[in-house]
Amino acid sequence: MLKLSRTAVKNCKLLSVFKRSLTCSPNVRLSSSLLVSNCNSIKKTFTPINCAGSIRSYSNGPNAVKLTSEVYPNVHRNNHYKKLSSDDLEYFNSILSKQEIMYTGTGNNLQELDLYNEDWMKKYKGQSHLVLKPKSVEKISLILNYCNEEKLAVVPQGGNTDLVGASVPVFDEIILSLNNLNQIREFDPVSGILKCDAGVILENADNYLREHDHIFPLDLGAKGSCHVGGVCATNAGGLRLLRYGSLHGSVLGLEVVMPNGDIVSSMHSLRKDNTGYDLKQLFIGAEGTLGIITGVSILTQPKPQAINVSFLAVQNYEAVQKVFVKAKKELAEILSAFEFMDQRSIQLTKKHIEKDTPFPLEEEYPFYILIETSGSNKAHDDAKLETFLESAMESEIVIDGTIAQDETELQNLWKWREMIPESSQCQGGVYKYDVSLPLKDLYSLVEVVNKKLVEADLLGSAPKPVIAAVGYGHVGDGNLHLNVATRLYSKEIECTLEPFVYEYVSSKHGSISAEHGLGFQKKNYISYTKSEPEIKMMKDLKKHYDSNGIMNPYKFI
Amino acid sequence: MSSKLKILVPVKRVLDHQIKPLVNAAHDGVQTQGCKFSINPFDDIAIEEALRIKTNRSKDVDSTHAISIGVDKCQDILRNCLAKGIDSVSLVETSEPLEPLAVAKLLAHEVKEKKYNVVLMGKQAIDDDSNNTGQMLAALLNWPQATNACKVEFNDSVTSCKVTREIDGGEETVEASLPLVITTDLRLNQPRYVGLSKLMKVKRVKIPKLSLSEHFPDVDIKSKLTTLSINEPQSKPPGIMLKNVDELVSKLKDAKLI
Numbered sequence: 001m002l003k004l005s006r007t008a009v010k011n012c013k014l015l016s017v018f019k020r021s022l023t024c025s026p027n028v029r030l031s032s033s034l035l036v037s038n039c040n041s042i043k044k045t046f047t048p049i050n051c052a053g054s055i056r057s058y059s060n061g062p063n064a065v066k067l068t069s070e071v072y073p074n075v076h077r078n079n080h081y082k083k084l085s086s087d088d089l090e091y092f093n094s095i096l097s098k099q100e101i102m103y104t105g106t107g108n109n110l111q112e113l114d115l116y117n118e119d120w121m122k123k124y125k126g127q128s129h130l131v132l133k134p135k136s137v138e139k140i141s142l143i144l145n146y147c148n149e150e151k152l153a154v155v156p157q158g159g160n161t162d163l164v165g166a167s168v169p170v171f172d173e174i175i176l177s178l179n180n181l182n183q184i185r186e187f188d189p190v191s192g193i194l195k196c197d198a199g200v201i202l203e204n205a206d207n208y209l210r211e212h213d214h215i216f217p218l219d220l221g222a223k224g225s226c227h228v229g230g231v232c233a234t235n236a237g238g239l240r241l242l243r244y245g246s247l248h249g250s251v252l253g254l255e256v257v258m259p260n261g262d263i264v265s266s267m268h269s270l271r272k273d274n275t276g277y278d279l280k281q282l283f284i285g286a287e288g289t290l291g292i293i294t295g296v297s298i299l300t301q302p303k304p305q306a307i308n309v310s311f312l313a314v315q316n317y318e319a320v321q322k323v324f325v326k327a328k329k330e331l332a333e334i335l336s337a338f339e340f341m342d343q344r345s346i347q348l349t350k351k352h353i354e355k356d357t358p359f360p361l362e363e364e365y366p367f368y369i370l371i372e373t374s375g376s377n378k379a380h381d382d383a384k385l386e387t388f389l390e391s392a393m394e395s396e397i398v399i400d401g402t403i404a405q406d407e408t409e410l411q412n413l414w415k416w417r418e419m420i421p422e423s424s425q426c427q428g429g430v431y432k433y434d435v436s437l438p439l440k441d442l443y444s445l446v447e448v449v450n451k452k453l454v455e456a457d458l459l460g461s462a463p464k465p466v467i468a469a470v471g472y473g474h475v476g477d478g479n480l481h482l483n484v485a486t487r488l489y490s491k492e493i494e495c496t497l498e499p500f501v502y503e504y505v506s507s508k509h510g511s512i513s514a515e516h517g518l519g520f521q522k523k524n525y526i527s528y529t530k531s532e533p534e535i536k537m538m539k540d541l542k543k544h545y546d547s548n549g550i551m552n553p554y555k556f557i
Numbered sequence: 558m559s560s561k562l563k564i565l566v567p568v569k570r571v572l573d574h575q576i577k578p579l580v581n582a583a584h585d586g587v588q589t590q591g592c593k594f595s596i597n598p599f600d601d602i603a604i605e606e607a608l609r610i611k612t613n614r615s616k617d618v619d620s621t622h623a624i625s626i627g628v629d630k631c632q633d634i635l636r637n638c639l640a641k642g643i644d645s646v647s648l649v650e651t652s653e654p655l656e657p658l659a660v661a662k663l664l665a666h667e668v669k670e671k672k673y674n675v676v677l678m679g680k681q682a683i684d685d686d687s688n689n690t691g692q693m694l695a696a697l698l699n700w701p702q703a704t705n706a707c708k709v710e711f712n713d714s715v716t717s718c719k720v721t722r723e724i725d726g727g728e729e730t731v732e733a734s735l736p737l738v739i740t741t742d743l744r745l746n747q748p749r750y751v752g753l754s755k756l757m758k759v760k761r762v763k764i765p766k767l768s769l770s771e772h773f774p775d776v777d778i779k780s781k782l783t784t785l786s787i788n789e790p791q792s793k794p795p796g797i798m799l800k801n802v803d804e805l806v807s808k809l810k811d812a813k814l815i
Contacts, residue, residue, distance in 0.1 A: 305591050312753070360750040378593075390757050401753035405637055406595035407575030409750065 065118045065125040066489075068170050068520070075554060077171040081153045084130060084172065088150060092132060095142050100180060102131040116175045119168045120161050120222075121430060123489060124520060126169030128155070135180045137255065137263060137294045143176065144292065144550075145261025153553050156288035158230025159201065161222035163432050166234065166287045166519025170554040178229055181294060184208055193252060193269045195297045198229020214300040217244035221418045229293040235285030237515030242476030243336040243374075244301055247284055254280040255295030259546045269297045282541070287517050288552045290545050304336070304374030306381045309410045310389060312401035313365035317443040320367050322397050324439075324475050327371060330388045334381050337372035338476040342446065345420045345470035348485055352423035357412050360402045369398075369475075370417050420472050424485040427467055431484040431493065433501050437510035442480050445504055446471035449482060449497070456496045465490055479514040502528045518556035526556055561619035562715055562735075565673040566607050567664055568600040568623050568638065570631045571684040584786045587684075596634040598748075599679025603741045605748040606709060607677050608642050617715045620644045624667060626660055628652050632764050640756040641749060647765045649772070657685075659778035661693035666776055668698060673736070675718075680705050680740035691740035701733035705742040 069075065082088075092101060104110050110117060110127060117126045134140050147154050153173040160167050169175060178199035185195040189212050196205060202223040206216040218231060220238035230236075232254065235247055244250060253266040266280050283293055314320055320340050327335055343366050350359060375381040385403070392398040404410035424430045437445060449469045453459040459466040467485040482501070486493060502512045506528040513522055513529070526535060542549070542557050572578055573593040581588045596604075607621045623638040625631040626649040635646040649663060668676060681688035695702035703720035707728070710719045717734040723742050769778070799805050809815045 306593075310753070311750075358747050358749070362752070378591075386760070389753060390760070393754055393757055398753070402750040403753060403756065405634075405751060406598075407573045407593060408598075411575075 124165035158227030159225040164519030253297035306378035334375040341472040428487040436514035657689035
């Protein structure tokens, strides 16, 4: 369905959107953040069932999230951490306003904090009673200083779109949400340097920049809810890494509150600065285990004037690589994304979105590629892309495809890539593996995992628990997303997959976490990628800067 | 008397509907520099309908033809029409913006000359939102018209057509004999993507051009209207948060609303 923006057709648009929303089944989750939170709020209408002796105050829905502490009985609360007392609350109340505190009381009813306790995948659930949402860096400093003195454990939380359980508590850690720290501080259109609070939502930052003819150098599916600070803390990669590089390069400075309350700032924003250790790098990807990022200074990119998207079909994974080599060579500086998807991932996505978004090709093929070019001159880009596509079709590497003719088609083509995570999750659950592998071995992981699931008799139509193991990802970065879509979460599936996946990746000299981080899910597997001395150095740093270990405990370090 | 369908689909190249139009400095139009242009979405729907009729009623269709009136760049959208499966296309080249009446006259001239018996076109172009051309064309040809179509069904002998129209609060079904002008609404169909291989095949096809002076010497296309100025709508002041009902009442009183 076309969406028209002009006023005269506005009614049609509204009507059509309305009609569509009526026809959507209530189980279908439409788009990333807002709707997810709606789903959560719907849950509140369930009648609470009080399980005697259990902390859980409601459950029973087939999709109710189990407490992490119940699913992982081997992980124990560290009694070195103090439990929240009324004195602590009194202190927080003395420094924060009412809007900055959410407290459930001492009882077992934690429902109103579900949004903060549950992760996006509905896989992990903590039991925090207290969410702090300070509006200033100074307040964060006071809070951390107090928590450090009192040995209260803290989980920093951004948009809570993390995929490895890093942004939710495991037990009763206090959640420190950056939601209220959400101002753009300044933007210099000459240098393209943006300074903003950590809690600014990525999409808002990007929209702000677009008004000034720039774009954020990172884009990902969760952009409508993830925070700028969060993407730095987790070193998110996303869809444009191929073009603009990792955050280790584009972040120019950070403002960080350390566990003792010290505010360490490198927001001075110089593109070149060789004076000693580059300390900000320590916090990029530290997942909030060393300090809380409160401000970000980042180099943004000029907004491309012309964008083209093409969706292609190829016969096998070898052809994906061939097209990639060809694209790098022939599209060169205008190539801004190169994504691949396998047939199974598109089949899952079809079930989820085909009603509203027609599939661009007439038939199905083993592999699909999405190529995006962005540049400054449309005629030049068009000519380049056309020549590239023509020769790719002539040499029969590419067997079918389409090219977006207008903005709607462009966005719809992207949907076929961006909606895969949601589509693989929406039928129950998903086991996500985000790995780096040498390009030639990239897809082999999906094949061996499928084989293994079949051998374990887990994969198939209901009642077998696994729907499919699908592969897609950023070929340009050697980054594969392996999603095992399931009807439910079970120990049996987990034991079949782990540590098998990590062992396989390690044997191919890959990384067990390319862009999602380690968090809670992969905390035991760091040694598959990092060496002993490296891990020891990380532990030393952690011990030095967070001697009480209050920052995001029970996670990878 | 039964004859085969000879379908004409007029298409217009417009500023892409996802782009927010900005008024230019001279206030006589919108900024077009560096902006993306696409086929008018309603015309895209008309093209799709023509293609579906061609597929579903292949025996009853003589030909489908797409025509555009505008600058040289309109070739891009015509080429896409060809790639999608329209039999032939032509371009009436002009750099002057034309009013609906002028467009309708030019189309009427073409219809008479090439003997089309069905004109399938978007109900309006999203740039000027006039929603006039289809109706004017029907009047000039003295043909029946079925506007805002959300369903199009020809009878077995293709002598008449039943068209379901979207109107306020429901649907209206009208029937008319051919020849006929049909204008398309948003929900008629979902346009297809253009296949890459077909696009490559038509890439070098030469698109026939019709010149205004040679082909339409007797058509008066002079503008009847003068655009004085174009302005953006006034922006609404942002909302304010009030603490309680009393404050609301006093604010309403201040504004003399109660």
